[in-house]
Amino acid sequence: MLDMKFIRENMELVAESMKNRGLKSTALDDFEELDEKRRDILYNVEQLRHRRNVASDKIGELKRAGEDVTPMINEMKDVSDRIKEYEEKLKEVEEELEKILLGIPNIPHESVPVGETEDDNTVVRKWGKPREFDFEFKPHWEIGEELDILDFERGAKVTGTRFTFLKGAGARLERGLINFMLDLHTKEHGYSEIFPPFMANSASMTGTGQLPKFAKDMFKIENNDYYLIPTAEVPVTNLYQEEILEAEQLPIYHTAYSACFRAEAGAHGRDSRGIIRQHQFNKVEMVKFVHPEESFNELEKITNDAEEVLQKLGLPYQVVTLCTGDLTFSSAKTYDLEVWLPAYDTYREISSCSNFEAFQARRAGIRYRPEPDAGTEYVHTLNGSGLAIGRTLAAILENYQNEDGSVTVPEVLRPYMGIDKIT
RNA sequence: GGAAGGAUGGGUGAGUCCGGCUGAAACCGCUCGACUCGAAAUCGAGUAGAUACCUAACCGUGUCUCGAGGGUUCGAAUCCCUCUCCUUCCGCCA
Numbered sequence: 001m002l003d004m005k006f007i008r009e010n011m012e013l014v015a016e017s018m019k020n021r022g023l024k025s026t027a028l029d030d031f032e033e034l035d036e037k038r039r040d041i042l043y044n045v046e047q048l049r050h051r052r053n054v055a056s057d058k059i060g061e062l063k064r065a066g067e068d069v070t071p072m073i074n075e076m077k078d079v080s081d082r083i084k085e086y087e088e089k090l091k092e093v094e095e096e097l098e099k100i101l102l103g104i105p106n107i108p109h110e111s112v113p114v115g116e117t118e119d120d121n122t123v124v125r126k127w128g129k130p131r132e133f134d135f136e137f138k139p140h141w142e143i144g145e146e147l148d149i150l151d152f153e154r155g156a157k158v159t160g161t162r163f164t165f166l167k168g169a170g171a172r173l174e175r176g177l178i179n180f181m182l183d184l185h186t187k188e189h190g191y192s193e194i195f196p197p198f199m200a201n202s203a204s205m206t207g208t209g210q211l212p213k214f215a216k217d218m219f220k221i222e223n224n225d226y227y228l229i230p231t232a233e234v235p236v237t238n239l240y241q242e243e244i245l246e247a248e249q250l251p252i253y254h255t256a257y258s259a260c261f262r263a264e265a266g267a268h269g270r271d272s273r274g275i276i277r278q279h280q281f282n283k284v285e286m287v288k289f290v291h292p293e294e295s296f297n298e299l300e301k302i303t304n305d306a307e308e309v310l311q312k313l314g315l316p317y318q319v320v321t322l323c324t325g326d327l328t329f330s331s332a333k334t335y336d337l338e339v340w341l342p343a344y345d346t347y348r349e350i351s352s353c354s355n356f357e358a359f360q361a362r363r364a365g366i367r368y369r370p371e372p373d374a375g376t377e378y379v380h381t382l383n384g385s386g387l388a389i390g391r392t393l394a395a396i397l398e399n400y401q402n403e404d405g406s407v408t409v410p411e412v413l414r415p416y417m418g419i420d421k422i423t
Numbered sequence: 424g425g426a427a428g429g430a431u432g433g434g435u436g437a438g439u440c441c442g443g444c445u446g447a448a449a450c451c452g453c454u455c456g457a458c459u460c461g462a463a464a465u466c467g468a469g470u471a472g473a474u475a476c477c478u479a480a481c482c483g484u485g486u487c488u489c490g491a492g493g494g495u496u497c498g499a500a501u502c503c504c505u506c507u508c509c510u511u512c513c514g515c516c517a
Contacts, residue, residue, distance in 0.1 A: 042475055046486045053486085056498040060443035069497085076497035225507095244433080244472085367472095371454095376472075 001101055001363045008035060017107040020114050020324035027100050034100070038093045045086040052079050102212055106359040108324045109296070109333040115323030121336070122323070127307065128316030130340045131399060139343035140397040141274040144170060146405055147422055150275065161272075162264065162279040166393075169422040173396070173409075174282060176416030177389050178257050181284040181309055185386060189305045191255035191286060196235035198259055199226040204238040207364030209330035209356075216265045219279075228261035232285035233383045240289065242365040244376055250368060251290040251298065255386065258283060275390045276348065282389035288382040289366065292358065295380035296333070299355040302384040303335045306351045309387050312412045315395050316340040318347050332357045337387070339395045350391045353384030 007014050011028060018025040055076050059069050113122050144150025149170025155163040166174050185191040202225050205211040210218060210230060219228040229235060236256050245252075260283050271277035286305060290298045303319065310317045322334040331354040338347035358378035361367070367376040400408045407422040414420050 039475070042486085046475070049486060052497075056443070059497060063443080073497045078497095080497065246433090 001359060002104055002107070003358075003362065004035065004097075004101065007031060007101075007104070014104065014107065017324075018105065020108060021105055021327065022116055022325045023105070027103060031097070031100050031104075034093055034097045038090065038097060041086055041090045041093060045083060045090060048079055048083045048086065052076060052083065055079070099212075102206070102363075105329045106332050106356065108327055109355070111321075112327065112333050113321060113323045116325040118323075118326045120323040121320040121326055124319040124321055124335065126316075126318040127311060128314070128340070130316050131342065133342065135403040137342050137398070137401060139274060140341075140394040143397045143401055143405070143407060144275075147407065149173070149422065160279075162277065164275055164278060169417070169419070170393070172417055173393055173413070173422070174389055176413050177392055178282060178284060179416055180312075180413055181386055181389075182255060182257060184309060184312070185255040185284070185286060185305060189253070189255075189286075189308075191253040191305075194232075194236050194239070194254045194256040196229075196232055196239075196256050196258055198229055198235075198261075200229050200234045200238065201225045202227070204234055204241065204364075207238050207241055208234050208360050209363065210234065213329060217263050219261045219263055229258060230262050231260050231283060231383075231385075232256040232258035233287060236285065236287040237360055237366075237381055237383065238364055240364075240366045240379075243367070245289070245366070245368040245379065247291075247368055247370050250379065251288055251294065254287045256285050256287070258285065275394050278390060281391075284386050284389065286384045286386045289379045290382065291368075292377065292380050295355050295357060295382060298380075298382055299333060299335070299353060302382055302386075303337070303353040306337055306353055306384050306386040309392075310337065310339060310350070313392070313396065313410045315392075315399055317350070328352075328354065330354075330356050330359050332359070339391065340399065341395055342398045348391065350395065351385040351387045354382060356381045356383075 002014065007028075011032070015025040015028055018028070055072065059072055059076075062069050062072075113120060115121070138146075141150065141152065145152070147169070149167050151165040151167055155165050158165075182193060186193050199221060202211055205218070205227055210227075218230055221227065235258070236254050239254070240252075259280055261280050264277060264279060267277060275281075286302055288298055288302060307317070307319065317337055317339045320336050320338060322328075322331075322336060327334055334352055334354040336349050337351035337353070339350040340346075341348050357380050360381045361378040366379050366381065368379050369376055396410060396413075397407055400410060402408060402421075405423075409417050409420050409422065
C-alpha cells in the first residue's frame, strides 16, 4: 500500500507507474475525489466532536455542582445525531478509499526497465556454462521415473494433478537440499532460522499483498479465516506485524523452510509435465527487515545470497531484472534467478528477490524508531527465494544426469545424501 | 469438546462493582541533564500511536485509539451484545 499523502502529492508519478505496469489508472481519479470528500467530512465531524467533548465536560462539572443540565443535554442530543450522520458517511468513504488504496501497486524503482512482458526483462549477468551433452539427455520427469524417485501417477491418484511423491534418494535429495540451503544461510550469510506456520489468516495475507487482489491463487481453509501459505514470506514478514522495532534491531535477516501451496489459477496446461509447477512445493525463503536507506543495497546482497546456492551446486544461471510489466504487485524492484534446464533448452525461474520498500510494512504496520525519542517510520522489507527446492531438484536431475541414467550428486550435497550417485 | 478467569502505554500493573475531574496512577525500562576523573548509586526532566489542519520546517491545535466490532448515553477503559485471542483445570489427541 502506498501512503495516501504520497499519492495525493505525486499523482502524475503514480499514474505513470501504473501505466508502465500495463494498468489503467482510472482508480486514481476516484481516489482524488474520495480523498477530498473524506477530508471535508473529517473536518466537519471533528468540529462537532470537539463541541460535544467540551459540552460533556461542562455537563459533568455542572452536575457535580448540583445544577440543572437538562436544556444542555437536549441540545447535545441534536449534535450527537449529526455526528452519527457524518460518521456513517465517513465510514462509507473510507471503505471505498481503502479498497482503491489496496489495489494500487507499488511504484517501480527508477532503475527498473520499462516494458510489457517477460521478453522485456534485462539480463544482468550469467554464471556458468550450459553443459554440452554427448549423449541424448532426458527431461527430469523421465530421469525421475526411471530411477523411481519421482512418482507422478500415484501423486495424481492420492491427491490430484500437480502433486507428486518423492521416493528414496529423491526424498533424501529434497531434504538434503533444504538442509544445505538453511545451513548456508544461517552459518555463512547471517540469517536466523524460523520454522513458521503453514497457514496464515487474512490479515497477514493482506499485509504481504496476497489479498485482496490474489485470493484465487491461494488455497483457503473451509470454516476458518486461514489460507495455506503460498510462500514463507507471508508468515515470516508478518512476524513483526503491528510492531515497533528499535533501530538497533535492524537489519533483521530470517530464513525459513516451508511448504508452499499455490492454486496455479490460470496456469492450465502450462508446465503440466514434471515438477516445475506443482500445487505444493518446498522452498527455503530469506526475509529481511532493513533501514529504508539500505534497502537497495540489501537487495543486491540477498540476490547474491541466493546466487551462491546455485554456484555451490554448480548450476548455470542468469540474473534478470524484471521490467515494469512483469514486476509483481508489491515489489519496487525484483531480480529473478533463472537456472539452466537442458530439457527446456532455456533458463527457468528458480528464485525471485524483491525489495518491497515500505509497501508491505505499511500494510502490515511494521515500523521502527530511528532515534530513541523520535517518531516511528516504516521499515523496508525484502525477500528472496533461496531457493525453490523442487525446481532445484529438477535442475540437478537434468544437469547432472549421466548416459547410463544415473545422476551424480553435486559435491556439496554428498554429506547430506551419504552417496555420490543416484542409481 | 466442557468449566473458569483474563486482554489497559516499551514492560509490570491500578482504574471497571458506583459512567464525567483518567489518554490513563505507581513501578520498571529508555532518553536527556545534574553530580563524578569516569562509572555505579542518587536527584531532576522527558517518554504511546494514528490522523486532520497549520508550518518551509520545528512548534502548535483538534479528533480518534484501553483485544476487535456493534449498542445504550449529552458523555464509555468503566454498562449491554457479538466475535477473536490468551491462561488454568477436565476430556480427547500426534
